[in-house]
Amino acid sequence: MGRYIIRESSKNEADAAFSQTIEAGDGIFKLIKKGQTLRITDLCGQQGVDVYFMDALDCQDHYSPLKTIVNQKNLYITSGTVLMSEGAKELLKITATNCPEHDTLGGACSSQSNTVRYAHSTEYMHNCRDTFIRLIAGDGRYLKRDVGANINVLTSVPFTPEGKTSFNVSPSKKGSYIEFEALTDVMLLISNCPQINNPCAGFNPTEIKLNVWN
Numbered sequence: 001m002g003r004y005i006i007r008e009s010s011k012n013e014a015d016a017a018f019s020q021t022i023e024a025g026d027g028i029f030k031l032i033k034k035g036q037t038l039r040i041t042d043l044c045g046q047q048g049v050d051v052y053f054m055d056a057l058d059c060q061d062h063y064s065p066l067k068t069i070v071n072q073k074n075l076y077i078t079s080g081t082v083l084m085s086e087g088a089k090e091l092l093k094i095t096a097t098n099c100p101e102h103d104t105l106g107g108a109c110s111s112q113s114n115t116v117r118y119a120h121s122t123e124y125m126h127n128c129r130d131t132f133i134r135l136i137a138g139d140g141r142y143l144k145r146d147v148g149a150n151i152n153v154l155t156s157v158p159f160t161p162e163g164k165t166s167f168n169v170s171p172s173k174k175g176s177y178i179e180f181e182a183l184t185d186v187m188l189l190i191s192n193c194p195q196i197n198n199p200c201a202g203f204n205p206t207e208i209k210l211n212v213w214n
């Protein structure tokens, strides 16, 4: 499998069963049924999006970056990637993307990581971990411990030969997207990243769109 595989979608947005614009700093927690396809689209360009999945049929099982990376023998997720759970269940398949880079390593920004990475004064800035926890709190079935390591779509976090990672300038353009087909019922958790201390959102977080097809 190559590092990145560009594959255009055959879906027509007019046929989508669900469409919602998500402002920067906001998110969504939504059931995606087996067989449905979801698309996340960057509406303005240079917008990284934090995405996490849980097995909707087993609240104890969640997306696993380790299982996903080992299973496909590729550090990066791209067209054709199957997202695996901690219990080695196939959760979703990436059916299309026109963006070259999506990240499995960087995780969600949080008050703690902001403090360590940038400055103590950034501790109180709104962050993706806060959005995740706020969204699952209303559901009642999930706790903080259920939100593990997520993926960052439309985001460049290269792993260097020196063994380091960094948040690069977002590779996403206006209209860049990624599409997933659910292989089982999953809970989709999105935080549209409000980060302004690194270039994952171009230092100017902007809105995205979520589409779901039956």
Ligand SMILES: [Zn+2]
Binding pocket: 050, 108, 109, 127, 128, 129, 193, 194, 195
């Ligand atoms: Zn973030």
